[in-house]
Amino acid sequence: MSVPLLEIRDLSVQFGGVRAVSRISFDVQPGEVFTLIGPNGAGKTTVFNLISRIYRPTSGTIRFAGRDVLDLQPHCIAALGIARTFQNIELFEQATVLQNLLIGQHTHRCTTLLDEILFLPAARAAERAFRERVERVVDLLDLQHYRDSHVAGLPYGVRKVVELGRALAVGPKLLLLDEPSSGLNVEETDDMAFWIQDIQRDLGVTVLMVEHDMSLVSRVSDRVLAMNQGEVLAQGTPDEVRAHPAVIEAYLGTPGVHA
Amino acid sequence: MRYIFKTDYDQDIRLFKHGGQKFWYGVLGIVLAAAPWLFSEYQLAQLSLIAIYGIVGLGLMVLTGFTGLVSIGHAAFLGVGAYAEAILAARGWPFPVSFAVAVALSAITGVVVGLPALRVRGIYLAIATLAFGFILEEIITRWESLTGGNSGLAVAQPAAFGWKLETAPQFYYLCTLLAIVATLAVLNLLRTPTGRAFVAIRDSEISAQSMGISLAAYKTLSFAISAGLTGLAGALYAHKLRFLSPDQFTVLQSVELLMMVFVGGIGSIHGAFLGAAFLIALPQAISALAPHLPASLGSATGLQPTVFGLILIGFILFEPMGMFGWWFKARTYLQLFPFYRRGMFRRQKSFQKSDRLR
Amino acid sequence: MQVLQLTISGLSQGCIYGLIALGFVLIYKATETVNFAQGELMMLGAFAGLAATTWLGLPYWAGVVLSVLALAAFGLVVERLVLRPILGQPAFAIVMVTIGVGYVARGLVTMVPGVGTETYTYPAPFKDEVFKAGGLVIGAEHLVVIGTTVVLCAIMFAAFRYTRIGVAMQAASQNQLAAYYMGIPVRRLNGLIWGISAAVAAVAGVLLAPITFVHANMGFIGLKAFPAAVVGGFGSLPGAIVGGLLIGVVESLSGFYLPEGFKDIAAYVVVLAMLIGKPNGLFGETMRKKV
Numbered sequence: 001m002s003v004p005l006l007e008i009r010d011l012s013v014q015f016g017g018v019r020a021v022s023r024i025s026f027d028v029q030p031g032e033v034f035t036l037i038g039p040n041g042a043g044k045t046t047v048f049n050l051i052s053r054i055y056r057p058t059s060g061t062i063r064f065a066g067r068d069v070l071d072l073q074p075h076c077i078a079a080l081g082i083a084r085t086f087q088n089i090e091l092f093e094q095a096t097v098l099q100n101l102l103i104g105q106h107t108h109r110c111t112t113l114l115d116e117i118l119f120l121p122a123a124r125a126a127e128r129a130f131r132e133r134v135e136r137v138v139d140l141l142d143l144q145h146y147r148d149s150h151v152a153g154l155p156y157g158v159r160k161v162v163e164l165g166r167a168l169a170v171g172p173k174l175l176l177l178d179e180p181s182s183g184l185n186v187e188e189t190d191d192m193a194f195w196i197q198d199i200q201r202d203l204g205v206t207v208l209m210v211e212h213d214m215s216l217v218s219r220v221s222d223r224v225l226a227m228n229q230g231e232v233l234a235q236g237t238p239d240e241v242r243a244h245p246a247v248i249e250a251y252l253g254t255p256g257v258h259a
Numbered sequence: 260m261r262y263i264f265k266t267d268y269d270q271d272i273r274l275f276k277h278g279g280q281k282f283w284y285g286v287l288g289i290v291l292a293a294a295p296w297l298f299s300e301y302q303l304a305q306l307s308l309i310a311i312y313g314i315v316g317l318g319l320m321v322l323t324g325f326t327g328l329v330s331i332g333h334a335a336f337l338g339v340g341a342y343a344e345a346i347l348a349a350r351g352w353p354f355p356v357s358f359a360v361a362v363a364l365s366a367i368t369g370v371v372v373g374l375p376a377l378r379v380r381g382i383y384l385a386i387a388t389l390a391f392g393f394i395l396e397e398i399i400t401r402w403e404s405l406t407g408g409n410s411g412l413a414v415a416q417p418a419a420f421g422w423k424l425e426t427a428p429q430f431y432y433l434c435t436l437l438a439i440v441a442t443l444a445v446l447n448l449l450r451t452p453t454g455r456a457f458v459a460i461r462d463s464e465i466s467a468q469s470m471g472i473s474l475a476a477y478k479t480l481s482f483a484i485s486a487g488l489t490g491l492a493g494a495l496y497a498h499k500l501r502f503l504s505p506d507q508f509t510v511l512q513s514v515e516l517l518m519m520v521f522v523g524g525i526g527s528i529h530g531a532f533l534g535a536a537f538l539i540a541l542p543q544a545i546s547a548l549a550p551h552l553p554a555s556l557g558s559a560t561g562l563q564p565t566v567f568g569l570i571l572i573g574f575i576l577f578e579p580m581g582m583f584g585w586w587f588k589a590r591t592y593l594q595l596f597p598f599y600r601r602g603m604f605r606r607q608k609s610f611q612k613s614d615r616l617r
Numbered sequence: 618m619q620v621l622q623l624t625i626s627g628l629s630q631g632c633i634y635g636l637i638a639l640g641f642v643l644i645y646k647a648t649e650t651v652n653f654a655q656g657e658l659m660m661l662g663a664f665a666g667l668a669a670t671t672w673l674g675l676p677y678w679a680g681v682v683l684s685v686l687a688l689a690a691f692g693l694v695v696e697r698l699v700l701r702p703i704l705g706q707p708a709f710a711i712v713m714v715t716i717g718v719g720y721v722a723r724g725l726v727t728m729v730p731g732v733g734t735e736t737y738t739y740p741a742p743f744k745d746e747v748f749k750a751g752g753l754v755i756g757a758e759h760l761v762v763i764g765t766t767v768v769l770c771a772i773m774f775a776a777f778r779y780t781r782i783g784v785a786m787q788a789a790s791q792n793q794l795a796a797y798y799m800g801i802p803v804r805r806l807n808g809l810i811w812g813i814s815a816a817v818a819a820v821a822g823v824l825l826a827p828i829t830f831v832h833a834n835m836g837f838i839g840l841k842a843f844p845a846a847v848v849g850g851f852g853s854l855p856g857a858i859v860g861g862l863l864i865g866v867v868e869s870l871s872g873f874y875l876p877e878g879f880k881d882i883a884a885y886v887v888v889l890a891m892l893i894g895k896p897n898g899l900f901g902e903t904m905r906k907k908v
Contacts, residue, residue: 375893378893378896379892382651382847383892386844390844391889393885394889561723561724564721564724565720568722571717572714572717575706575713
């Protein structure tokens with residue numbers, strides 16, 4: 001067993017009297033696709049927000065590649081190699097798709113302010129390099145048609161893909177996907193499944209995702225963790241978790257039974 | 260119909276996207292260079308003022324247009340730059356050095372004013388800048404030993420190492436040159452990570468952070484650059500006016516600067532200069548109009564604010580992109596001819612998004 | 618004793634700031650717009666009252682009522698003509714429109730031939746009466762200001778919290794699209810709140826007029842009312858009044874005890890101190906986007 005890329009131990013956060021996340025522990029191995037499932041309000045996105053340091057946990061630890069991240073500011077997380085998408089799409093609406101993707105490359109900035117204001121050859125070379133890397137993401141996600149479109153006018157499905165592209169443009173080791181297929185139709189969900197597999201196989205990126213579409217989960221995930229009301233219900237391969245009685249009762253339900 | 264066939268990333272990175280742009284900006288450059296021979300001394304002075312206000316507009320555009328931080332106290336930075344330059348020029352400092360000091364001082368003031376931006380947003384930040392504007396104005400008025408207070412401060416002409424800039428054409432060239440340098444600096448910023456970070460902060464602070472952009476660092480930088488540019492304009496302004504007094508840098512001026520930038524077209528570089536041209540031309544257009552109005556109306560002191568306010572309201576109602584919007588639509592029409600459709604820029608019905616939840 | 622005297626005049630001045638701030642907060646609570654023309658609306662209210670009493674010869678109370686009605690109508694007209702067409706544009710654009718409206722109002726009043734550039738005194742029946750209480754001298758107009766402010770604030774607070782219209786307005790400010798879906802007549806409510814806010818401004822103008830004088834630049838006091846609203850927490854009606862009172866008292870005391878010049882900037886120092894200590898004001902709500 002290799003060193004886990006992400007280690008979460010006894011993670012808890014409390015908002016007032018509400019225990020949003022309660023003593024969650026799990027590991028994400030490098031190169032795998034790990035999915036969090038569970039009903040709404042189970043705390044899945046809260047776990048993401050804790051990893052992104054948007055929230056501060058009341059107890060527990062988060063280690064990325066052996067390093068404790070709890071003492072970091074939110075903007076330092078991307079430099080470590082963790083990128084994320086947001087459940088309700090947080091794109092830069094007044095900018096073009098290309099600019100959104102280029103902003104994703106921000107952590108790779110190697111020029112100083114003076115280089116940039118004077119646009120010295122170093123800055124120009126850096127811009128070309130950014131553009132080249134971003135074009136690979138555009139190529140992977142078939143966004144060529146939308147490069148220069150302003151995000152504000154794009155359809156929902158395309159915006160979801162741009163959100164994914166922007167996270168990929170960060171060049172992450174760990175990708176946090178928050179409900180990648182929500183709001184997508186069958187064909188778009190299919191595309192998303194292929195992309196997640198490509199990301200895992202070809203790019204070597206580890207994926208931690210939150211998802212409700214169980215067919216997508218079974219198709220792409222290596223391991224699954226089921227949560228409910230902030231606590232762990234079950235953990236294992238997709239089939240194991242699907243068959244787990246507690247998970248069935250809290251989340252999946254059985255066909256033909258109405259409570 | 261112009262179609263640009265892209266074969267190289269440099270085509271997107273370059274400032275001039277195609278030959279037509281190079282040609283027209285070249286013509287503009289030639290006209291600007293030949294101005295002392297083409298225009299009268301009065302018109303040259305107006306062009307210098309447009310350059311100066313254009314630099315202020317650039318500064319305000321960086322802060323409000325590109326980073327989304329509204330500032331209602333920007334005249335204070337203009338004042339800091341102007342007084343710094345006036346005081347140093349009186350002590351005989353050569354103007355390149357005193358300009359640099361004025362810029363640095365304004366930038367530092369900008370950092371201080373920007374401190375609230377790290378904790379508060381939206382209207383709260385705007386009121387904080389308003390508060391700083393009033394306080395700085397009061398400091399200028401009360402610190403009489405340095406600034407001469409309400410009795411004012413005379414300003415010498417720009418001088419460096421024995422060389423004096425005495426004539427209008429010389430001053431005009433100085434202003435225009437600095438305006439061009441400032442424009443290039445801002446354009447360069449926008450095509451590099453720093454400028455993109457500003458835009459990211461404007462549109463979504465949370466995802467800017469998740470992309471690795473430090474809000475504190477970049478907001479402070481935006482304030483510093485914006486104030487620095489405005490301070491440079493202030494230094495030039497001091498030499499233009501030849502006499503400074505605190506009532507030239509009031510909050511009312513700040514509001515007019517904001518209006519200028521809005522009428523010009525917020526979020527665009529052209530908007531800074533179009534707005535500046537508008538601000539300079541307005542009083543003259545009104546006085547040209549005055550003879551045609553009934554005597555009481557034409558000579559009234561209230562005519563200018565009324566016209567200014569009506570034009571501002573008119574732009575917001577009918578052309579939110581400002582004067583830049585007209586120019587952009589005209590250019591698009593010519594580029595796409597004959598395929599331009601009137602509905603291309605129609606605004607979609609939108610609903611207000613709550614600013615408290617940004 | 619001196620302190621008490623200063624405090625009372627500070628409270629009364631603070632109530633004026635608070636009344637104007639109340640107008641701001643009313644509009645902000647209902648539409649999330651900041652109305653930079655509130656000071657100018659107050660000035661128009663003072664002029665309307667002046668016109669009614671001095672030139673039409675009506676008694677004081679008729680002047681007040683006329684001013685309130687005239688300004689309410691004006692507020693409705695401004696909302697209909699200028700704000701309704703731009704509903705949905707970013708907040709900054711709407712703020713600029715209100716700045717424009719303020720400029721136009723000030724410019725038009727200044728342009729009225731013979732009248733606009735003059736300063737007038739406002740005839741009020743209680744103008745010269747004073748109350749003496751244990752060594753304190755309190756002008757009657759100060760008491761009227763304080764009393765009216767308290768009453769108005771209480772009415773507005775109750776209206777927003779307990780009536781359906783008040784709740785509907787708050788809903789529209791937080792999520793306009795959803796408010797439309799729920800059948801809330803957003804545009805009509807916007808018109809209503811602008812009318813009410815303009816009426817409050819008229820009351821402030823009529824109350825301020827006997828204390829300062831009536832002139833076209835009266836509206837600049839509005840710039841001091843902004844710190845009041847921020848100190849109280851933009852979005853809180855009692856906060857607007859409390860903020861105004863705080864600033865009024867600090868101003869009054871600093872005018873006496875601190876060197877010259879501090880009185881003018883007292884309001885702004887207070888607001889900066891508040892933004893450092895409690896960024897959302899005394900009663901403001903901390904809202905945060907949930908991602």
